[in-house]
Amino acid sequence: MSEELHRIRLSVNGVTREVELPARRLLSDALRHDLGLTGTHVGCEHGVCGACTVLVDGQPVRACLMFAVSAVDTEITTVEGLTREDGSLGPVQQAFAECHGLQCGFCTPGFLTTVTACLRENPHPSHDEAREMVAGNLCRCTGYQNIVKAVERAAELADPQHPDGQRPVGQQPDAPVEVQR
Amino acid sequence: MTTKLMGQKVQRTEDQRFLRGQGRYVDDVHADPSTLHAAVLRSPHAHARILDIDMSDVLDVEGVHVVWTYEDLGPLSPEMAEPLPLLIPHPDLTQGRTQYALARDEVNYVGEAVAFVVAEDRYIAEDALDKIKVTWEVLPAVVGIEASRAAEHLVHDDVPGNVGARSEQNTGDVAAALARAPHRLHLELDIERSACTPLEGRGTVARWDADTNRLQVWTSTQTSTGVRAAVAVKLGLDLGQVDVITPDVGGGFGVKVMHPWPEELLVPLAARLLGRTVKFTEDRREHFISSAHERGQVQHIDVGFDDDGRIIGLDVMFWHDHGAYTPYGLIVPIITSTQLLGPYKPEVYRVVFESIYTNTVIVTPYRGAGRPQGCFAMERTMDKIAAYLGKDRTEVRAANFIQPDEFPFDQGLIFQDGRELEYDSGDYPASLVKLKKLIGWEEFPALREKMAAEGRTVGIGLACYVEGTGVGPYEGAHVHIETSGKVKVATGLTTQGQGHATVFAQLVADELGVRFEDVEVVTGDTRRMPYAVGTFASRAAVMSGSAIHLAAKRAKEKALRIAADALEVDEADLEIVDGVVQVKGSPGTRMDLGTVAVLSNPLRYAFDEASKAATQFAVGDPGKPPVAEDDEPGLEGKDFYSPQRATFASGMHAAIVETDPDTAEVTILKYAVVHDCGHLINPMIVEGQIHGGVAQGIGGALYERMAYDPSGQLLNASFMDFLMPYVTEIPDGIDIDHLETPSPLNPLGIKGAGEAGVIPVSAVVAAAIEDAEGFPITAMPISPSDLHTLRQEHTP
Numbered sequence: 001m002s003e004e005l006h007r008i009r010l011s012v013n014g015v016t017r018e019v020e021l022p023a024r025r026l027l028s029d030a031l032r033h034d035l036g037l038t039g040t041h042v043g044c045e046h047g048v049c050g051a052c053t054v055l056v057d058g059q060p061v062r063a064c065l066m067f068a069v070s071a072v073d074t075e076i077t078t079v080e081g082l083t084r085e086d087g088s089l090g091p092v093q094q095a096f097a098e099c100h101g102l103q104c105g106f107c108t109p110g111f112l113t114t115v116t117a118c119l120r121e122n123p124h125p126s127h128d129e130a131r132e133m134v135a136g137n138l139c140r141c142t143g144y145q146n147i148v149k150a151v152e153r154a155a156e157l158a159d160p161q162h163p164d165g166q167r168p169v170g171q172q173p174d175a176p177v178e179v180q181r
Numbered sequence: 182m183t184t185k186l187m188g189q190k191v192q193r194t195e196d197q198r199f200l201r202g203q204g205r206y207v208d209d210v211h212a213d214p215s216t217l218h219a220a221v222l223r224s225p226h227a228h229a230r231i232l233d234i235d236m237s238d239v240l241d242v243e244g245v246h247v248v249w250t251y252e253d254l255g256p257l258s259p260e261m262a263e264p265l266p267l268l269i270p271h272p273d274l275t276q277g278r279t280q281y282a283l284a285r286d287e288v289n290y291v292g293e294a295v296a297f298v299v300a301e302d303r304y305i306a307e308d309a310l311d312k313i314k315v316t317w318e319v320l321p322a323v324v325g326i327e328a329s330r331a332a333e334h335l336v337h338d339d340v341p342g343n344v345g346a347r348s349e350q351n352t353g354d355v356a357a358a359l360a361r362a363p364h365r366l367h368l369e370l371d372i373e374r375s376a377c378t379p380l381e382g383r384g385t386v387a388r389w390d391a392d393t394n395r396l397q398v399w400t401s402t403q404t405s406t407g408v409r410a411a412v413a414v415k416l417g418l419d420l421g422q423v424d425v426i427t428p429d430v431g432g433g434f435g436v437k438v439m440h441p442w443p444e445e446l447l448v449p450l451a452a453r454l455l456g457r458t459v460k461f462t463e464d465r466r467e468h469f470i471s472s473a474h475e476r477g478q479v480q481h482i483d484v485g486f487d488d489d490g491r492i493i494g495l496d497v498m499f500w501h502d503h504g505a506y507t508p509y510g511l512i513v514p515i516i517t518s519t520q521l522l523g524p525y526k527p528e529v530y531r532v533v534f535e536s537i538y539t540n541t542v543i544v545t546p547y548r549g550a551g552r553p554q555g556c557f558a559m560e561r562t563m564d565k566i567a568a569y570l571g572k573d574r575t576e577v578r579a580a581n582f583i584q585p586d587e588f589p590f591d592q593g594l595i596f597q598d599g600r601e602l603e604y605d606s607g608d609y610p611a612s613l614v615k616l617k618k619l620i621g622w623e624e625f626p627a628l629r630e631k632m633a634a635e636g637r638t639v640g641i642g643l644a645c646y647v648e649g650t651g652v653g654p655y656e657g658a659h660v661h662i663e664t665s666g667k668v669k670v671a672t673g674l675t676t677q678g679q680g681h682a683t684v685f686a687q688l689v690a691d692e693l694g695v696r697f698e699d700v701e702v703v704t705g706d707t708r709r710m711p712y713a714v715g716t717f718a719s720r721a722a723v724m725s726g727s728a729i730h731l732a733a734k735r736a737k738e739k740a741l742r743i744a745a746d747a748l749e750v751d752e753a754d755l756e757i758v759d760g761v762v763q764v765k766g767s768p769g770t771r772m773d774l775g776t777v778a779v780l781s782n783p784l785r786y787a788f789d790e791a792s793k794a795a796t797q798f799a800v801g802d803p804g805k806p807p808v809a810e811d812d813e814p815g816l817e818g819k820d821f822y823s824p825q826r827a828t829f830a831s832g833m834h835a836a837i838v839e840t841d842p843d844t845a846e847v848t849i850l851k852y853a854v855v856h857d858c859g860h861l862i863n864p865m866i867v868e869g870q871i872h873g874g875v876a877q878g879i880g881g882a883l884y885e886r887m888a889y890d891p892s893g894q895l896l897n898a899s900f901m902d903f904l905m906p907y908v909t910e911i912p913d914g915i916d917i918d919h920l921e922t923p924s925p926l927n928p929l930g931i932k933g934a935g936e937a938g939v940i941p942v943s944a945v946v947a948a949a950i951e952d953a954e955g956f957p958i959t960a961m962p963i964s965p966s967d968l969h970t971l972r973q974e975h976t977p
Contacts, residue, residue, distance in 0.1 A: 039202020104678025105199030106431025143872030
């Protein structure tokens with residue numbers, strides 16, 4: 001009972017890739033195992049934890065709840081696509097580093113993609129709004145308060161009007177000691 | 182002079198990888214279509230005999246490579262047909278039982294591994310599982326402590342009364358102590374099961390290299406060396422033929438210290454047989470029903486005390502539900518029984534426990550490892566004494582504290598590591614002063630009054646604990662200074678997000694005098710450090726931290742000796758600053774550490790410009806051998822740290838909670854932590870550990886429970902049904918204050934910090950709810966419907 005395969009094109013992080021897949025292959029599995037983009041993690045496979053969140057046409061989507069074949073003709077952004085072109089960290093990534101918003105790092109890609117999309121929609125969240133932005137993602141390590149801090153910090157870093165918005169990353173006045181790199 | 186990094190909030194090195202999606206977790210290894218994938222058929226019954234397994238349709242599924250049941254294992258490796266190891270034997274565990282890698286004749290919990298399939302991908306492997314037909318004879322299931330104690334049915338036919346172990350420790354005649362106490366009270370407490378539930382489940386990848394006759398195993402574990410030894414034994418290989426590599430681990434919290442999981446043996450066995458890379462990654466349901474749980478206990482306490490609340494006699498009996506098998510021995514109940522005492526010194530203490538079988542998932546340590554239950558018992562007792570005497574709850578605790586001038590303090594018991602339970606240092610009265618200030622203990626009555634005027638009900642609670650951290654037997658470290666001046670550090674214990682790459686690099690940079698960014702740390706790779714124990718019991722910083730410090734010291738001593746020789750100065754006049762060896766006060770006379778590394782290794786062949794300096798015509802005294810008899814080539818330092826006994830961190834938490842008069846919803850309004858883990862290496866990381874621990878504690882106190890039905894089916898084996906806290910369930914900000922009473926047991930004066938956050942939370946929340954509602958809280962977790970029921974019961 002050989003499975004029927006579908007040759008499809010997936011556009012991920014601005015690159016179009018051709019893959020041959022059965023119709024039942026989850027987008028999360030296709031990204032990870034067929035395209036080797038292992039930054040997207042699978043934590044529960046039923047859409048609750050949010051670790052596998054990717055952006056599909058800019059909107060956060062749980063990659064474990066979507067078939068790869070239905071992602072044809074969309075623009076997918078994974079955590080690997082959040083880094084700036086020069087290789088430096090994007091504002092959300094930088095904020096998570098500064099605020100110690102991650103520990104084991106497994107749920108982190110889902111938080112990063114989710115927060116990226118939320119801040120695009122609401123670049124100046126209130127504290128409660130910042131909490132709400134991460135309220136659909138599970139983290140077992142951090143206890144969340146540094147993640148909320150990171151959302152607020154990311155808003156500052158992404159805001160050209162904010163004093164830190166223009167500042168090269170790693171040179172924030174109140175950031176923890178950064179002695180590496 | 183380089184800034185000292187110990188004690189600084191240094192940003193984490195490993196974050197760069199994680200934030201870019203370049204973390205390397207087990208399922209990321211060999212993430213390509215050539216890897217084969219395994220799936221496991223698991224028992225649908227809590228207790229049943231296997232009458233027949235029909236696999237005739239399975240190999241017809243295209244893409245299936247291997248299908249195994251128990252019968253297939255023996256012919257492949259005789260050891261595989263034996264039960265899995267009982268990892269930590271104990272004389273009191275008279276009825277220890279472990280399962281087989283694949284069930285032989287009988288299953289004892291829903292989720293027990295029955296058959297194993299390897300196929301082209303996980304989808305096909307699961308298709309194949311559906312084709313396996315098992316004929317079962319279903320047996321009565323024993324679920325929960327009550328049913329186990331009743332012993333109407335037995336989990337194992339040959340274990341009478343379902344009792345795996347009965348254990349007792351005492352410090353004197355408790356009956357006499359209780360008899361002479363002016364006041365006596367009795368408590369009955371109940372704590373339900375929860376589970377570690379890391380976001381990354383278990384996983385194993387294995388590759389057999391026929392060209393070198395070696396096996397490589399990647400596994401998501403807290404103990405690479407433990408898995409290595411188990412795999413070697415079970416597959417009939419020499420230890421030297423097996424490498425175990427633990428890459429990034431997506432959370433452990435205890436469950437990944439259990440080993441070997443059946444899949445950690447079956448995957449390597451299949452890889453060797455097939456000559457292909459084989460991978461197993463469990464799914465979330467599998468994690469719930471086939472990894473491990475913890476916490477379930479029933480406790481009975483008799484306490485006798487004087488008018489000040491000073492405990493004269495404390496008599497504790499508890500029953501510990503260890504599930505269907507006992508692979509991890511009695512560690513959890515031993516910790517409960519010994520760490521229950523916390524910062525207090527009752528005149529006489531007796532504890533008896535029974536560790537009992539049920540037809541449910543095995544129990545192994547979960548962050549805190551038996552301490553949350555012990556803390557619950559002791560702190561509920563303190564609150565009950567205070568209520569009985571009409572005293573402030575903090576006063577009763579203060580009356581029982583071990584005093585700062587009493588350390589080291591021997592509690593007169595034997596701890597989980599087989600050593601005396603002797604506390605090394607602490608200052609509990611000082612912690613209490615800090616905590617009362619942090620939570621606003623004295624101001625609370627006014628707050629309660631103000632809230633009551635608004636129609637709101639609030640309560641305050643606190644709890645104290647002591648945590649034995651940094652248990653032995655040992656850890657080691659290897660520090661290698663490369664000819665580039667970069668420093669490669671290897672330690673054998675693993676990492677699960679605690680920031681080891683950062684804190685260990687801080688220690689090396691400080692000791693060796695090199696730049697932090699030049700230090701690279703590898704953990705959990707048996708190729709780099711084959712002698713190690715593992716990451717559990719808040720031991721990484723204490724054990725590997727100390728070993729790394731000592732190894733760096735050795736490397737430094739060698740560097741200074743070689744440099745002194747080359748620069749023709751006295752060793753004592755040299756220092757290392759930013760990776761350069763220089764004469765103190767005369768920095769013109771200097772040599773890069775990299776150059777010292779070149780000189781440390783006498784060469785015949787020059788392979789680059791730098792190495793020319795070390796060839797046979799360039800260096801050395803022709804009258805002596807190039808490498809002295811007591812020396813070895815290379816600029817390396819290796820050392821081990823093995824302590825006499827554990828260190829004892831301590832702390833106290835307090836919370837103010839609000840209970841909703843209608844919905845019985847419990848909201849934590851304020852949470853405060855005073856924490857003493859000795860000297861801090863990186864306060865940012867320690868606070869992160871506390872935040873995470875408190876969140877897990879809140880989950881355990883209010884939400885998490887394993888909802889088994891009477892037939893042994895776990896009804897909430899998904900994230901949809903097992904409630905773990907999201908940000909919405911965690912108070913917005915935890916106030917933390919540190920106290921630093923250094924440990925005299927290790928060179929850095931540190932104690933462990935990994936589990937502190939979780940230990941007292943259930944006790945604190947129970948106390949605060951009790952304070953708000955005015956009736957006793959004796960069972961945790963407590964849901965709104967539980968609280969509602971209690972209200973009904975206590976309404977006159």
